Amino acid sequence: MTLNCDVAIIGAGTAGMAAYRAARAHTERVLLIEAAHYGTTCARVGCMPSKLLIAAADAAQAVREAHRFGVQAEAPRIDGRAVMARVRSERDRFVGFVLDTVHGWPEATRLLGRARFVGARTLDVDGRRIEARAVVVATGSRPRIPPGWRERLGARLIVNDDVFEWQDLPASLAVVGAGVIGLELALALHRLGVRVRLFARGSRVGPLTDPELQALGQQLFGEALPLTLHAAALEPVLDGDQVVLGGERFDALLCTTGREPNLDGLGLEALGLPRDDLGHPRLSRHTGQWGDSPVFVAGDATQDRPLLHEAADAGRIAGDNAARWPRVHQRPRRAPLAVVFSDPQIAIAGASHAELTAAGASFDTGRVSFADQGRSRVMLANRGALHVYAERGTGRLLGAEMIGPAAEHIGHLLAWSVQRGDTVQQMLDSPFYHPVVEEGLRTALRQLHSDLHLPEPPLENCMDCDTSAEVGG
Ligand SMILES: Cc1cc2nc3c(=O)[nH]c(=O)nc-3n(C[C@H](O)[C@H](O)[C@H](O)COP(=O)(O)OP(=O)(O)OC[C@H]3O[C@@H](n4cnc5c(N)ncnc54)[C@H](O)[C@@H]3O)c2cc1C
Numbered sequence: 239m240t241l242n243c244d245v246a247i248i249g250a251g252t253a254g255m256a257a258y259r260a261a262r263a264h265t266e267r268v269l270l271i272e273a274a275h276y277g278t279t280c281a282r283v284g285c286m287p288s289k290l291l292i293a294a295a296d297a298a299q300a301v302r303e304a305h306r307f308g309v310q311a312e313a314p315r316i317d318g319r320a321v322m323a324r325v326r327s328e329r330d331r332f333v334g335f336v337l338d339t340v341h342g343w344p345e346a347t348r349l350l351g352r353a354r355f356v357g358a359r360t361l362d363v364d365g366r367r368i369e370a371r372a373v374v375v376a377t378g379s380r381p382r383i384p385p386g387w388r389e390r391l392g393a394r395l396i397v398n399d400d401v402f403e404w405q406d407l408p409a410s411l412a413v414v415g416a417g418v419i420g421l422e423l424a425l426a427l428h429r430l431g432v433r434v435r436l437f438a439r440g441s442r443v444g445p446l447t448d449p450e451l452q453a454l455g456q457q458l459f460g461e462a463l464p465l466t467l468h469a470a471a472l473e474p475v476l477d478g479d480q481v482v483l484g485g486e487r488f489d490a491l492l493c494t495t496g497r498e499p500n501l502d503g504l505g506l507e508a509l510g511l512p513r514d515d516l517g518h519p520r521l522s523r524h525t526g527q528w529g530d531s532p533v534f535v536a537g538d539a540t541q542d543r544p545l546l547h548e549a550a551d552a553g554r555i556a557g558d559n560a561a562r563w564p565r566v567h568q569r570p571r572r573a574p575l576a577v578v579f580s581d582p583q584i585a586i587a588g589a590s591h592a593e594l595t596a597a598g599a600s601f602d603t604g605r606v607s608f609a610d611q612g613r614s615r616v617m618l619a620n621r622g623a624l625h626v627y628a629e630r631g632t633g634r635l636l637g638a639e640m641i642g643p644a645a646e647h648i649g650h651l652l653a654w655s656v657q658r659g660d661t662v663q664q665m666l667d668s669p670f671y672h673p674v675v676e677e678g679l680r681t682a683l684r685q686l687h688s689d690l691h692l693p694e695p696p697l698e699n700c701m702d703c704d705t706s707a708e709v710g711g
């Protein structure tokens with residue numbers, strides 16, 4: 239039997255659900271195809287459960303650090319079963335909201351099964367044939383596992399999905415790959431009393447590209463948890479029921495060595511769609527369209543900024559354009575923003591240092607250290623630094639990188655300024671409360687203002703406290 243529709247969407251994750259809504263604004267004849275589970279990666283095994291685990295770790299750390307304020311508390315006793323019970327039950331609640339949404343959509347517009355292309359507009363879903371005017375591929379990504387590790391380590395090799403099914407915390411864990419997922423989970427589990435070691439392939443830890451900030455991150459995370467750099471040559475082996483890596487024994491190895499797009503196994507090769515030199519699909523991020531074909535791609539499947547809000551935006555654009563095909567519309571995209579929920583947190587807003595350098599941009603850098611920043615010291619969170627980058631000549635903010643307190647919030651301010659095209663002067667003209675961490679941003683902006691040789695901003699001084707450290711950076 240052949241099902242006919244206007245838009246077929248492969249994958250009911252964040253991007254696929256956004257595509258479904260956007261396409262349904264044009265036509266009832268939309269089909270959402272899901273191979274595994276409804277509920278999205280973000281809610282089931284990604285953003286939400288990882289932040290729940292981090293919240294528990296933060297609670298434990300606050301107890302450990304209380305004595306630094308003169309508040310005496312016993313060392314925290316971590317009840318691993320209770321920690322994981324809360325993570326799972328809150329996770330299930332978030333997943334439940336997604337399921338309610340999907341189950342509220344007409345049954346005739348949903349199909350469970352694994353889709354593959356048999357033509358540019360024809361799909362096979364477990365033996366059923368779908369003919370569509372246009373197709374959105376929103377198949378997400380999966381953990382990348384180095385060749386041979388699964389065979390060698392069996393069930394002792396785990397990925398993020400497994401962590402959020404734990405009934406209890408393990409005694410020990412090797413975390414391999416010091417990118418975003420590795421850093422967030424290793425630090426949280428370390429603070430929850432698991433004997434963790436984070437293994438980085440080279441010297442890089444986390445996504446910071448500014449060499450000074452990357453070096454600071456290596457130092458701060460090296461102080462925060464057991465960290466082995468330059469581990470590329472290390473090969474994990476199984477000894478009995480333990481994983482041995484770098485001479486240390488662990489209950490399991492959590493593989494966080496990156497993610498790869500679920501574009502294989504879809505029969506896409508036979509369609510001959512255009513690819514770049516690296517074999518990646520030649521896509522427009524403003525339309526979602528692959529070449530000039532009726533195939534659109536959105537979310538982690540594109541490998542372009544694999545983040546929740548980007549997946550939602552890209553899904554919306556792809557679903558809307560798939561329904562309009564062949565008259566597709568170009569849509570604007572937001573300023574880049576990425577946050578890592580480590581401690582200290584990391585934020586990259588607008589263009590990164592590496593992107594500016596690669597593009598040959600003419601820019602100056604304003605710097606602030608949080609070591610002596612007033613409010614950060616008050617909270618004993620005075621670790622880290624912020625670098626803001628602005629264009630020479632115009633003073634327009636281009637981007638920023640930060641490791642430090644409240645980076646998740648300051649990152650938003652910076653991304654919004656980048657998107658609006660604010661100049662350093664316009665940012666300095668904005669209100670800054672006292673005493674707040676954002677005053678550190680003002681210090682960096684003032685230095686940048688001076689380096690860019692822009693006219694002096696109005697003098698602002700606090701007579702009630704010593705802000706000399708902030709004025710001086
Ligand atoms: C541990 C972790 C933490 C994260 N934390 C954050 C965070 O804090 N903030 C943030 O912004 N981002 C975070 N992310 C990233 C974020 O989760 C992803 O960017 C986002 O979920 C991608 O959504 P998606 O729709 O592209 O993919 P998904 O939600 O994975 O959806 C893809 C769907 O396609 C289905 N599918 C695949 N192949 C087929 C097929 N052939 N036929 C039918 N269906 C198919 C899959 O089963 C899946 O349901 C995190 C990710 C991880 C792993």
Ligand SMILES: NC(=O)c1ccc[n+]([C@@H]2O[C@H](COP(=O)([O-])OP(=O)(O)OC[C@H]3O[C@@H](n4cnc5c(N)ncnc54)[C@H](O)[C@@H]3O)[C@@H](O)[C@H]2O)c1
Pocket residue numbers: 384414415416417418419420422437438439440442444445469470494495496497543544545576577578579
């Ligand atoms: N807070 C957030 O927003 C958040 C949280 C988690 C994930 N994410 C998203 O998920 C994406 C994927 O995260 P990720 O951590 O899987 O990827 P990643 O690219 O951030 O990190 C992978 C790391 O593994 C290292 N690596 C690769 N092979 C290795 C090997 N054989 N041995 C040791 N190290 C090795 C890489 O050098 C890199 O540092 C992120 O880019 C991000 O967009 C976002």
